[in-house]
Amino acid sequence: MTAAIEMVDVLDEPKAIEGRRPFSLAVRRLRKDKVAMVSLVVIVLIVLMAVLAPVFAAVTGHPPNEQYRDIGLTPDGLPRGPNGTFWLGTDDLGRDILVRIAYGARISLLVGVLATAITVVIGVVLGLAAGFLGGITDTVLARLIDVVLSVPFLLVAIALVSVTGPSLTVTVLVIGCFSWASVARIVRGQVLSLREREFVEAARSLGAGDRRIMFVDVLPNVIAPVIVYTTLLIPVVIVTQATLSFLGLGLPPPTPDWGGMISESQNYYTTAWWFILFPGLALLVTTLAFNLFGDGVRDAFDPRADRT
Incomplete structure:
Protein backbone atom coordinates (compact mmCIF):
# COMPACT_ATOMS: atom_id res chain seq x y z
CA MET A 1 0.00 0.00 0.00
CA THR A 2 2.81 2.43 0.92
CA ALA A 3 4.64 1.72 -2.36
CA ALA A 4 1.43 2.36 -4.32
CA ILE A 5 0.86 5.67 -2.54
CA GLU A 6 4.45 6.76 -3.25
CA MET A 7 4.05 5.86 -6.94
CA VAL A 8 0.84 7.93 -7.15
CA ASP A 9 2.64 10.88 -5.54
CA VAL A 10 5.47 10.64 -8.11
CA LEU A 11 2.99 10.52 -10.98
CA ASP A 12 1.15 13.53 -9.60
CA GLU A 13 4.32 15.65 -9.44
CA PRO A 14 4.52 18.18 -12.28
CA LYS A 15 7.26 17.50 -14.81
CA ALA A 16 10.22 19.81 -14.65
CA ILE A 17 10.33 22.33 -17.48
CA GLU A 18 13.51 21.93 -19.44
CA GLY A 19 15.02 25.27 -20.35
CA ARG A 20 16.65 25.89 -23.71
CA ARG A 21 19.13 28.54 -24.69
CA PRO A 22 18.05 31.03 -27.37
CA PHE A 23 20.76 29.76 -29.72
CA SER A 24 19.54 26.17 -29.33
CA LEU A 25 15.98 27.27 -30.04
CA ALA A 26 17.14 29.16 -33.13
CA VAL A 27 18.97 26.08 -34.44
CA ARG A 28 15.88 23.98 -33.80
CA ARG A 29 13.66 26.40 -35.72
CA LEU A 30 16.23 26.63 -38.51
CA ARG A 31 16.25 22.87 -38.95
CA LYS A 32 12.48 22.95 -39.50
CA ASP A 33 12.81 25.57 -42.25
CA LYS A 34 12.77 23.54 -45.47
CA VAL A 35 13.86 26.44 -47.68
CA ALA A 36 16.83 27.20 -45.44
CA MET A 37 17.83 23.53 -45.30
CA VAL A 38 17.68 23.15 -49.08
CA SER A 39 19.73 26.33 -49.42
CA LEU A 40 22.26 24.95 -46.94
CA VAL A 41 22.56 21.76 -49.01
CA VAL A 42 23.20 23.86 -52.12
CA ILE A 43 25.86 25.87 -50.28
CA VAL A 44 27.55 22.66 -49.14
CA LEU A 45 27.55 21.36 -52.72
CA ILE A 46 29.11 24.60 -53.96
CA VAL A 47 31.78 24.37 -51.27
CA LEU A 48 32.47 20.77 -52.26
CA MET A 49 32.76 21.81 -55.90
CA ALA A 50 35.33 24.43 -54.91
CA VAL A 51 37.29 22.01 -52.72
CA LEU A 52 37.19 19.27 -55.36
CA ALA A 53 38.12 21.54 -58.28
CA PRO A 54 41.40 19.64 -58.86
CA VAL A 55 39.35 16.43 -59.03
CA PHE A 56 37.21 17.93 -61.81
CA ALA A 57 40.40 18.84 -63.66
CA ALA A 58 41.81 15.33 -63.19
CA VAL A 59 38.61 13.56 -64.26
CA THR A 60 38.18 15.66 -67.39
CA GLY A 61 41.91 15.85 -68.06
CA HIS A 62 41.63 19.61 -68.59
CA PRO A 63 43.64 22.02 -66.41
CA PRO A 64 41.78 25.30 -65.78
CA ASN A 65 44.04 27.48 -67.93
CA GLU A 66 44.89 24.99 -70.70
CA GLN A 67 43.86 26.23 -74.14
CA TYR A 68 42.60 23.54 -76.52
CA ARG A 69 42.58 25.47 -79.76
CA ASP A 70 42.36 22.33 -81.92
CA ILE A 71 39.55 20.45 -80.18
CA GLY A 72 38.11 23.25 -78.05
CA LEU A 73 37.33 25.65 -80.89
CA THR A 74 35.36 25.25 -84.10
CA PRO A 75 37.07 25.71 -87.49
CA ASP A 76 35.73 29.27 -87.39
CA GLY A 77 37.48 29.90 -84.06
CA LEU A 78 34.29 29.91 -81.99
CA PRO A 79 33.77 28.12 -78.65
CA ARG A 80 32.44 24.57 -78.80
CA GLY A 81 29.17 23.68 -77.13
CA PRO A 82 28.65 21.05 -74.43
CA ASN A 83 29.78 17.62 -75.61
CA GLY A 84 31.35 14.41 -74.34
CA THR A 85 34.80 16.00 -74.09
CA PHE A 86 33.81 19.39 -72.69
CA TRP A 87 30.70 18.80 -70.57
CA LEU A 88 29.74 22.49 -70.32
CA GLY A 89 31.46 23.61 -73.50
CA THR A 90 34.51 25.83 -73.95
CA ASP A 91 35.27 29.55 -73.84
CA ASP A 92 36.74 31.81 -76.50
CA LEU A 93 40.24 30.38 -75.93
CA GLY A 94 39.17 26.73 -75.95
CA ARG A 95 39.32 26.26 -72.16
CA ASP A 96 36.98 23.92 -70.29
CA ILE A 97 34.15 25.97 -68.76
CA LEU A 98 33.23 23.30 -66.18
CA VAL A 99 36.72 23.21 -64.72
CA ARG A 100 37.02 26.99 -64.72
CA ILE A 101 33.66 27.34 -62.95
CA ALA A 102 34.84 24.91 -60.24
CA TYR A 103 38.05 26.88 -59.73
CA GLY A 104 36.09 30.15 -59.88
CA ALA A 105 33.98 28.92 -56.95
CA ARG A 106 37.19 28.88 -54.89
CA ILE A 107 37.81 32.55 -55.64
CA SER A 108 34.23 33.64 -54.94
CA LEU A 109 33.94 31.74 -51.66
CA LEU A 110 37.41 32.76 -50.48
CA VAL A 111 36.78 36.45 -51.13
CA GLY A 112 33.27 36.20 -49.69
CA VAL A 113 34.41 34.63 -46.42
CA LEU A 114 37.62 36.64 -45.89
CA ALA A 115 36.16 40.04 -46.79
CA THR A 116 33.06 39.36 -44.68
CA ALA A 117 35.24 38.34 -41.72
CA ILE A 118 37.21 41.61 -41.96
CA THR A 119 33.97 43.58 -42.28
CA VAL A 120 32.35 41.94 -39.25
CA VAL A 121 35.40 42.24 -37.01
CA ILE A 122 35.88 45.95 -37.73
CA GLY A 123 32.16 46.68 -37.51
CA VAL A 124 31.64 44.81 -34.24
CA VAL A 125 34.64 46.39 -32.49
CA LEU A 126 33.81 49.95 -33.54
CA GLY A 127 30.09 49.47 -32.92
CA LEU A 128 30.75 48.14 -29.43
CA ALA A 129 33.08 51.02 -28.62
CA ALA A 130 30.69 53.66 -29.95
CA GLY A 131 27.59 52.30 -28.24
CA PHE A 132 29.12 51.38 -24.89
CA LEU A 133 31.64 54.17 -24.25
CA GLY A 134 29.37 56.97 -25.46
CA GLY A 135 30.42 60.61 -25.16
CA ILE A 136 33.06 61.92 -27.54
CA THR A 137 33.94 58.38 -28.62
CA ASP A 138 30.40 57.73 -29.78
CA THR A 139 30.20 61.10 -31.52
CA VAL A 140 33.43 60.61 -33.47
CA LEU A 141 32.71 56.99 -34.44
CA ALA A 142 29.09 57.73 -35.34
CA ARG A 143 30.19 60.53 -37.70
CA LEU A 144 32.85 58.21 -39.15
CA ILE A 145 30.15 55.60 -39.82
CA ASP A 146 28.02 58.23 -41.55
CA VAL A 147 30.95 59.32 -43.71
CA VAL A 148 31.77 55.74 -44.78
CA LEU A 149 28.11 55.02 -45.57
CA SER A 150 27.88 58.17 -47.70
CA VAL A 151 30.91 57.26 -49.81
CA PRO A 152 30.02 55.57 -53.15
CA PHE A 153 31.73 52.29 -52.35
CA LEU A 154 31.89 50.82 -55.84
CA LEU A 155 33.46 53.96 -57.32
CA VAL A 156 36.07 54.12 -54.54
CA ALA A 157 36.80 50.40 -54.92
CA ILE A 158 37.28 50.81 -58.67
CA ALA A 159 39.58 53.78 -58.11
CA LEU A 160 41.71 52.00 -55.50
CA VAL A 161 42.01 48.78 -57.49
CA SER A 162 42.92 50.82 -60.58
CA VAL A 163 45.75 52.49 -58.68
CA THR A 164 47.12 49.47 -56.82
CA GLY A 165 46.47 46.88 -59.53
CA PRO A 166 44.12 43.88 -59.40
CA SER A 167 44.96 41.06 -57.00
CA LEU A 168 43.20 38.78 -54.52
CA THR A 169 44.65 40.61 -51.49
CA VAL A 170 43.66 44.04 -52.76
CA THR A 171 40.14 42.86 -53.59
CA VAL A 172 39.62 41.37 -50.13
CA LEU A 173 41.01 44.40 -48.31
CA VAL A 174 39.09 46.94 -50.40
CA ILE A 175 35.76 45.17 -49.91
CA GLY A 176 36.39 44.38 -46.24
CA CYS A 177 37.58 47.85 -45.24
CA PHE A 178 34.71 49.71 -46.92
CA SER A 179 31.77 47.50 -45.87
CA TRP A 180 31.99 47.60 -42.08
CA ALA A 181 29.89 50.71 -41.48
CA SER A 182 26.53 48.90 -41.72
CA VAL A 183 27.65 46.27 -39.20
CA ALA A 184 28.93 48.99 -36.87
CA ARG A 185 25.62 50.87 -37.02
CA ILE A 186 23.64 47.71 -36.21
CA VAL A 187 25.89 46.80 -33.28
CA ARG A 188 25.95 50.37 -31.97
CA GLY A 189 22.14 50.50 -31.91
CA GLN A 190 21.94 47.20 -30.04
CA VAL A 191 24.59 48.21 -27.50
CA LEU A 192 22.91 51.55 -26.80
CA SER A 193 19.82 49.64 -25.65
CA LEU A 194 21.86 47.24 -23.51
CA ARG A 195 24.44 49.37 -21.72
CA GLU A 196 22.01 50.55 -19.02
CA ARG A 197 20.60 47.09 -18.27
CA GLU A 198 20.83 45.54 -14.82
CA PHE A 199 23.44 42.93 -15.75
CA VAL A 200 25.80 45.69 -16.93
CA GLU A 201 25.33 47.60 -13.67
CA ALA A 202 25.93 44.37 -11.74
CA ALA A 203 29.18 43.77 -13.63
CA ARG A 204 30.31 47.32 -12.88
CA SER A 205 29.50 46.91 -9.18
CA LEU A 206 31.71 43.81 -9.12
CA ASP A 217 28.73 40.65 -21.02
CA VAL A 218 27.42 42.81 -23.88
CA LEU A 219 28.80 41.13 -27.01
CA PRO A 220 27.00 37.77 -26.48
CA ASN A 221 23.71 39.68 -26.40
CA VAL A 222 24.29 41.25 -29.85
CA ILE A 223 25.79 38.21 -31.54
CA ALA A 224 22.44 37.06 -33.01
CA PRO A 225 21.91 40.07 -35.34
CA VAL A 226 25.60 39.91 -36.25
CA ILE A 227 25.23 36.27 -37.33
CA VAL A 228 22.15 37.13 -39.38
CA TYR A 229 23.84 40.07 -41.07
CA THR A 230 26.95 37.98 -41.77
CA THR A 231 24.99 35.32 -43.65
CA LEU A 232 23.34 38.04 -45.74
CA LEU A 233 26.61 39.92 -46.33
CA ILE A 234 28.50 37.00 -47.91
CA PRO A 235 26.43 37.00 -51.15
CA VAL A 236 26.76 40.78 -51.38
CA VAL A 237 30.55 40.45 -51.18
CA ILE A 238 30.54 37.67 -53.81
CA VAL A 239 28.53 39.86 -56.20
CA THR A 240 30.80 42.84 -55.51
CA GLN A 241 33.89 40.77 -56.31
CA ALA A 242 32.25 39.48 -59.48
CA THR A 243 31.37 43.06 -60.45
CA LEU A 244 34.98 44.20 -60.04
CA SER A 245 36.13 41.25 -62.13
CA PHE A 246 33.49 41.99 -64.77
CA LEU A 247 34.88 45.52 -65.03
CA GLY A 248 38.41 44.16 -65.40
CA LEU A 249 39.47 45.17 -61.87
CA GLY A 250 39.28 41.79 -60.16
CA LEU A 251 41.86 39.07 -60.30
CA PRO A 252 44.32 39.26 -63.20
CA PRO A 253 43.83 36.76 -66.02
CA PRO A 254 44.05 33.86 -66.60
CA THR A 255 42.77 33.23 -63.06
CA PRO A 256 39.34 31.51 -63.29
CA ASP A 257 36.75 33.92 -61.98
CA TRP A 258 32.97 34.02 -62.51
CA GLY A 259 32.82 37.76 -63.09
CA GLY A 260 35.74 37.62 -65.50
CA MET A 261 34.18 34.70 -67.38
CA ILE A 262 30.91 36.61 -67.79
CA SER A 263 32.86 39.62 -69.04
CA GLU A 264 34.75 37.50 -71.58
CA SER A 265 31.49 36.05 -72.92
CA GLN A 266 29.90 39.38 -73.87
CA ASN A 267 30.83 39.08 -77.53
CA TYR A 268 29.65 35.49 -77.83
CA TYR A 269 26.21 35.41 -76.17
CA THR A 270 24.46 35.06 -79.54
CA THR A 271 26.70 32.33 -80.93
CA ALA A 272 27.83 30.52 -77.74
CA TRP A 273 25.02 30.73 -75.18
CA TRP A 274 26.73 28.26 -72.82
CA PHE A 275 29.70 30.61 -72.42
CA ILE A 276 27.62 33.19 -70.50
CA LEU A 277 24.88 30.91 -69.17
CA PHE A 278 26.85 28.54 -66.94
CA PRO A 279 29.11 31.10 -65.15
CA GLY A 280 26.09 33.38 -64.69
CA LEU A 281 24.03 30.46 -63.38
CA ALA A 282 26.78 29.55 -60.91
CA LEU A 283 26.83 33.12 -59.59
CA LEU A 284 23.03 33.28 -59.42
CA VAL A 285 22.60 29.95 -57.60
CA THR A 286 25.35 30.78 -55.09
CA THR A 287 24.03 34.21 -54.15
CA LEU A 288 20.43 32.99 -54.07
CA ALA A 289 21.33 30.07 -51.78
CA PHE A 290 23.17 32.34 -49.34
CA ASN A 291 20.33 34.87 -49.34
CA LEU A 292 17.65 32.26 -48.69
CA PHE A 293 19.74 30.68 -45.95
CA GLY A 294 20.30 34.12 -44.44
CA ASP A 295 16.54 34.72 -44.45
CA GLY A 296 16.09 31.41 -42.64
CA VAL A 297 18.68 32.36 -40.02
CA ARG A 298 16.93 35.70 -39.52
CA ASP A 299 13.56 34.02 -39.02
CA ALA A 300 15.10 31.44 -36.68
CA PHE A 301 16.49 34.10 -34.35
CA ASP A 302 13.34 36.22 -34.59
CA PRO A 303 10.34 33.90 -35.12
CA ARG A 304 7.93 36.86 -34.94
CA ALA A 305 9.33 38.27 -38.18
CA ASP A 306 7.36 37.33 -41.27
CA ARG A 307 9.17 36.01 -44.32
CA THR A 308 8.73 38.42 -47.24
Whole structure:
Protein backbone atom coordinates (compact mmCIF):
# COMPACT_ATOMS: atom_id res chain seq x y z
CA MET A 1 0.00 0.00 0.00
CA THR A 2 2.81 2.43 0.92
CA ALA A 3 4.64 1.72 -2.36
CA ALA A 4 1.43 2.36 -4.32
CA ILE A 5 0.86 5.67 -2.54
CA GLU A 6 4.45 6.76 -3.25
CA MET A 7 4.05 5.86 -6.94
CA VAL A 8 0.84 7.93 -7.15
CA ASP A 9 2.64 10.88 -5.54
CA VAL A 10 5.47 10.64 -8.11
CA LEU A 11 2.99 10.52 -10.98
CA ASP A 12 1.15 13.53 -9.60
CA GLU A 13 4.32 15.65 -9.44
CA PRO A 14 4.52 18.18 -12.28
CA LYS A 15 7.26 17.50 -14.81
CA ALA A 16 10.22 19.81 -14.65
CA ILE A 17 10.33 22.33 -17.48
CA GLU A 18 13.51 21.93 -19.44
CA GLY A 19 15.02 25.27 -20.35
CA ARG A 20 16.65 25.89 -23.71
CA ARG A 21 19.13 28.54 -24.69
CA PRO A 22 18.05 31.03 -27.37
CA PHE A 23 20.76 29.76 -29.72
CA SER A 24 19.54 26.17 -29.33
CA LEU A 25 15.98 27.27 -30.04
CA ALA A 26 17.14 29.16 -33.13
CA VAL A 27 18.97 26.08 -34.44
CA ARG A 28 15.88 23.98 -33.80
CA ARG A 29 13.66 26.40 -35.72
CA LEU A 30 16.23 26.63 -38.51
CA ARG A 31 16.25 22.87 -38.95
CA LYS A 32 12.48 22.95 -39.50
CA ASP A 33 12.81 25.57 -42.25
CA LYS A 34 12.77 23.54 -45.47
CA VAL A 35 13.86 26.44 -47.68
CA ALA A 36 16.83 27.20 -45.44
CA MET A 37 17.83 23.53 -45.30
CA VAL A 38 17.68 23.15 -49.08
CA SER A 39 19.73 26.33 -49.42
CA LEU A 40 22.26 24.95 -46.94
CA VAL A 41 22.56 21.76 -49.01
CA VAL A 42 23.20 23.86 -52.12
CA ILE A 43 25.86 25.87 -50.28
CA VAL A 44 27.55 22.66 -49.14
CA LEU A 45 27.55 21.36 -52.72
CA ILE A 46 29.11 24.60 -53.96
CA VAL A 47 31.78 24.37 -51.27
CA LEU A 48 32.47 20.77 -52.26
CA MET A 49 32.76 21.81 -55.90
CA ALA A 50 35.33 24.43 -54.91
CA VAL A 51 37.29 22.01 -52.72
CA LEU A 52 37.19 19.27 -55.36
CA ALA A 53 38.12 21.54 -58.28
CA PRO A 54 41.40 19.64 -58.86
CA VAL A 55 39.35 16.43 -59.03
CA PHE A 56 37.21 17.93 -61.81
CA ALA A 57 40.40 18.84 -63.66
CA ALA A 58 41.81 15.33 -63.19
CA VAL A 59 38.61 13.56 -64.26
CA THR A 60 38.18 15.66 -67.39
CA GLY A 61 41.91 15.85 -68.06
CA HIS A 62 41.63 19.61 -68.59
CA PRO A 63 43.64 22.02 -66.41
CA PRO A 64 41.78 25.30 -65.78
CA ASN A 65 44.04 27.48 -67.93
CA GLU A 66 44.89 24.99 -70.70
CA GLN A 67 43.86 26.23 -74.14
CA TYR A 68 42.60 23.54 -76.52
CA ARG A 69 42.58 25.47 -79.76
CA ASP A 70 42.36 22.33 -81.92
CA ILE A 71 39.55 20.45 -80.18
CA GLY A 72 38.11 23.25 -78.05
CA LEU A 73 37.33 25.65 -80.89
CA THR A 74 35.36 25.25 -84.10
CA PRO A 75 37.07 25.71 -87.49
CA ASP A 76 35.73 29.27 -87.39
CA GLY A 77 37.48 29.90 -84.06
CA LEU A 78 34.29 29.91 -81.99
CA PRO A 79 33.77 28.12 -78.65
CA ARG A 80 32.44 24.57 -78.80
CA GLY A 81 29.17 23.68 -77.13
CA PRO A 82 28.65 21.05 -74.43
CA ASN A 83 29.78 17.62 -75.61
CA GLY A 84 31.35 14.41 -74.34
CA THR A 85 34.80 16.00 -74.09
CA PHE A 86 33.81 19.39 -72.69
CA TRP A 87 30.70 18.80 -70.57
CA LEU A 88 29.74 22.49 -70.32
CA GLY A 89 31.46 23.61 -73.50
CA THR A 90 34.51 25.83 -73.95
CA ASP A 91 35.27 29.55 -73.84
CA ASP A 92 36.74 31.81 -76.50
CA LEU A 93 40.24 30.38 -75.93
CA GLY A 94 39.17 26.73 -75.95
CA ARG A 95 39.32 26.26 -72.16
CA ASP A 96 36.98 23.92 -70.29
CA ILE A 97 34.15 25.97 -68.76
CA LEU A 98 33.23 23.30 -66.18
CA VAL A 99 36.72 23.21 -64.72
CA ARG A 100 37.02 26.99 -64.72
CA ILE A 101 33.66 27.34 -62.95
CA ALA A 102 34.84 24.91 -60.24
CA TYR A 103 38.05 26.88 -59.73
CA GLY A 104 36.09 30.15 -59.88
CA ALA A 105 33.98 28.92 -56.95
CA ARG A 106 37.19 28.88 -54.89
CA ILE A 107 37.81 32.55 -55.64
CA SER A 108 34.23 33.64 -54.94
CA LEU A 109 33.94 31.74 -51.66
CA LEU A 110 37.41 32.76 -50.48
CA VAL A 111 36.78 36.45 -51.13
CA GLY A 112 33.27 36.20 -49.69
CA VAL A 113 34.41 34.63 -46.42
CA LEU A 114 37.62 36.64 -45.89
CA ALA A 115 36.16 40.04 -46.79
CA THR A 116 33.06 39.36 -44.68
CA ALA A 117 35.24 38.34 -41.72
CA ILE A 118 37.21 41.61 -41.96
CA THR A 119 33.97 43.58 -42.28
CA VAL A 120 32.35 41.94 -39.25
CA VAL A 121 35.40 42.24 -37.01
CA ILE A 122 35.88 45.95 -37.73
CA GLY A 123 32.16 46.68 -37.51
CA VAL A 124 31.64 44.81 -34.24
CA VAL A 125 34.64 46.39 -32.49
CA LEU A 126 33.81 49.95 -33.54
CA GLY A 127 30.09 49.47 -32.92
CA LEU A 128 30.75 48.14 -29.43
CA ALA A 129 33.08 51.02 -28.62
CA ALA A 130 30.69 53.66 -29.95
CA GLY A 131 27.59 52.30 -28.24
CA PHE A 132 29.12 51.38 -24.89
CA LEU A 133 31.64 54.17 -24.25
CA GLY A 134 29.37 56.97 -25.46
CA GLY A 135 30.42 60.61 -25.16
CA ILE A 136 33.06 61.92 -27.54
CA THR A 137 33.94 58.38 -28.62
CA ASP A 138 30.40 57.73 -29.78
CA THR A 139 30.20 61.10 -31.52
CA VAL A 140 33.43 60.61 -33.47
CA LEU A 141 32.71 56.99 -34.44
CA ALA A 142 29.09 57.73 -35.34
CA ARG A 143 30.19 60.53 -37.70
CA LEU A 144 32.85 58.21 -39.15
CA ILE A 145 30.15 55.60 -39.82
CA ASP A 146 28.02 58.23 -41.55
CA VAL A 147 30.95 59.32 -43.71
CA VAL A 148 31.77 55.74 -44.78
CA LEU A 149 28.11 55.02 -45.57
CA SER A 150 27.88 58.17 -47.70
CA VAL A 151 30.91 57.26 -49.81
CA PRO A 152 30.02 55.57 -53.15
CA PHE A 153 31.73 52.29 -52.35
CA LEU A 154 31.89 50.82 -55.84
CA LEU A 155 33.46 53.96 -57.32
CA VAL A 156 36.07 54.12 -54.54
CA ALA A 157 36.80 50.40 -54.92
CA ILE A 158 37.28 50.81 -58.67
CA ALA A 159 39.58 53.78 -58.11
CA LEU A 160 41.71 52.00 -55.50
CA VAL A 161 42.01 48.78 -57.49
CA SER A 162 42.92 50.82 -60.58
CA VAL A 163 45.75 52.49 -58.68
CA THR A 164 47.12 49.47 -56.82
CA GLY A 165 46.47 46.88 -59.53
CA PRO A 166 44.12 43.88 -59.40
CA SER A 167 44.96 41.06 -57.00
CA LEU A 168 43.20 38.78 -54.52
CA THR A 169 44.65 40.61 -51.49
CA VAL A 170 43.66 44.04 -52.76
CA THR A 171 40.14 42.86 -53.59
CA VAL A 172 39.62 41.37 -50.13
CA LEU A 173 41.01 44.40 -48.31
CA VAL A 174 39.09 46.94 -50.40
CA ILE A 175 35.76 45.17 -49.91
CA GLY A 176 36.39 44.38 -46.24
CA CYS A 177 37.58 47.85 -45.24
CA PHE A 178 34.71 49.71 -46.92
CA SER A 179 31.77 47.50 -45.87
CA TRP A 180 31.99 47.60 -42.08
CA ALA A 181 29.89 50.71 -41.48
CA SER A 182 26.53 48.90 -41.72
CA VAL A 183 27.65 46.27 -39.20
CA ALA A 184 28.93 48.99 -36.87
CA ARG A 185 25.62 50.87 -37.02
CA ILE A 186 23.64 47.71 -36.21
CA VAL A 187 25.89 46.80 -33.28
CA ARG A 188 25.95 50.37 -31.97
CA GLY A 189 22.14 50.50 -31.91
CA GLN A 190 21.94 47.20 -30.04
CA VAL A 191 24.59 48.21 -27.50
CA LEU A 192 22.91 51.55 -26.80
CA SER A 193 19.82 49.64 -25.65
CA LEU A 194 21.86 47.24 -23.51
CA ARG A 195 24.44 49.37 -21.72
CA GLU A 196 22.01 50.55 -19.02
CA ARG A 197 20.60 47.09 -18.27
CA GLU A 198 20.83 45.54 -14.82
CA PHE A 199 23.44 42.93 -15.75
CA VAL A 200 25.80 45.69 -16.93
CA GLU A 201 25.33 47.60 -13.67
CA ALA A 202 25.93 44.37 -11.74
CA ALA A 203 29.18 43.77 -13.63
CA ARG A 204 30.31 47.32 -12.88
CA SER A 205 29.50 46.91 -9.18
CA LEU A 206 31.71 43.81 -9.12
CA GLY A 207 34.63 45.84 -10.42
CA ALA A 208 34.64 44.70 -14.06
CA GLY A 209 36.32 47.05 -16.51
CA ASP A 210 34.79 48.46 -19.68
CA ARG A 211 36.69 46.06 -21.94
CA ARG A 212 35.52 42.99 -20.04
CA ILE A 213 31.92 44.20 -19.91
CA MET A 214 31.89 44.95 -23.65
CA PHE A 215 33.30 41.64 -24.83
CA VAL A 216 32.11 39.27 -22.08
CA ASP A 217 28.73 40.65 -21.02
CA VAL A 218 27.42 42.81 -23.88
CA LEU A 219 28.80 41.13 -27.01
CA PRO A 220 27.00 37.77 -26.48
CA ASN A 221 23.71 39.68 -26.40
CA VAL A 222 24.29 41.25 -29.85
CA ILE A 223 25.79 38.21 -31.54
CA ALA A 224 22.44 37.06 -33.01
CA PRO A 225 21.91 40.07 -35.34
CA VAL A 226 25.60 39.91 -36.25
CA ILE A 227 25.23 36.27 -37.33
CA VAL A 228 22.15 37.13 -39.38
CA TYR A 229 23.84 40.07 -41.07
CA THR A 230 26.95 37.98 -41.77
CA THR A 231 24.99 35.32 -43.65
CA LEU A 232 23.34 38.04 -45.74
CA LEU A 233 26.61 39.92 -46.33
CA ILE A 234 28.50 37.00 -47.91
CA PRO A 235 26.43 37.00 -51.15
CA VAL A 236 26.76 40.78 -51.38
CA VAL A 237 30.55 40.45 -51.18
CA ILE A 238 30.54 37.67 -53.81
CA VAL A 239 28.53 39.86 -56.20
CA THR A 240 30.80 42.84 -55.51
CA GLN A 241 33.89 40.77 -56.31
CA ALA A 242 32.25 39.48 -59.48
CA THR A 243 31.37 43.06 -60.45
CA LEU A 244 34.98 44.20 -60.04
CA SER A 245 36.13 41.25 -62.13
CA PHE A 246 33.49 41.99 -64.77
CA LEU A 247 34.88 45.52 -65.03
CA GLY A 248 38.41 44.16 -65.40
CA LEU A 249 39.47 45.17 -61.87
CA GLY A 250 39.28 41.79 -60.16
CA LEU A 251 41.86 39.07 -60.30
CA PRO A 252 44.32 39.26 -63.20
CA PRO A 253 43.83 36.76 -66.02
CA PRO A 254 44.05 33.86 -66.60
CA THR A 255 42.77 33.23 -63.06
CA PRO A 256 39.34 31.51 -63.29
CA ASP A 257 36.75 33.92 -61.98
CA TRP A 258 32.97 34.02 -62.51
CA GLY A 259 32.82 37.76 -63.09
CA GLY A 260 35.74 37.62 -65.50
CA MET A 261 34.18 34.70 -67.38
CA ILE A 262 30.91 36.61 -67.79
CA SER A 263 32.86 39.62 -69.04
CA GLU A 264 34.75 37.50 -71.58
CA SER A 265 31.49 36.05 -72.92
CA GLN A 266 29.90 39.38 -73.87
CA ASN A 267 30.83 39.08 -77.53
CA TYR A 268 29.65 35.49 -77.83
CA TYR A 269 26.21 35.41 -76.17
CA THR A 270 24.46 35.06 -79.54
CA THR A 271 26.70 32.33 -80.93
CA ALA A 272 27.83 30.52 -77.74
CA TRP A 273 25.02 30.73 -75.18
CA TRP A 274 26.73 28.26 -72.82
CA PHE A 275 29.70 30.61 -72.42
CA ILE A 276 27.62 33.19 -70.50
CA LEU A 277 24.88 30.91 -69.17
CA PHE A 278 26.85 28.54 -66.94
CA PRO A 279 29.11 31.10 -65.15
CA GLY A 280 26.09 33.38 -64.69
CA LEU A 281 24.03 30.46 -63.38
CA ALA A 282 26.78 29.55 -60.91
CA LEU A 283 26.83 33.12 -59.59
CA LEU A 284 23.03 33.28 -59.42
CA VAL A 285 22.60 29.95 -57.60
CA THR A 286 25.35 30.78 -55.09
CA THR A 287 24.03 34.21 -54.15
CA LEU A 288 20.43 32.99 -54.07
CA ALA A 289 21.33 30.07 -51.78
CA PHE A 290 23.17 32.34 -49.34
CA ASN A 291 20.33 34.87 -49.34
CA LEU A 292 17.65 32.26 -48.69
CA PHE A 293 19.74 30.68 -45.95
CA GLY A 294 20.30 34.12 -44.44
CA ASP A 295 16.54 34.72 -44.45
CA GLY A 296 16.09 31.41 -42.64
CA VAL A 297 18.68 32.36 -40.02
CA ARG A 298 16.93 35.70 -39.52
CA ASP A 299 13.56 34.02 -39.02
CA ALA A 300 15.10 31.44 -36.68
CA PHE A 301 16.49 34.10 -34.35
CA ASP A 302 13.34 36.22 -34.59
CA PRO A 303 10.34 33.90 -35.12
CA ARG A 304 7.93 36.86 -34.94
CA ALA A 305 9.33 38.27 -38.18
CA ASP A 306 7.36 37.33 -41.27
CA ARG A 307 9.17 36.01 -44.32
CA THR A 308 8.73 38.42 -47.24
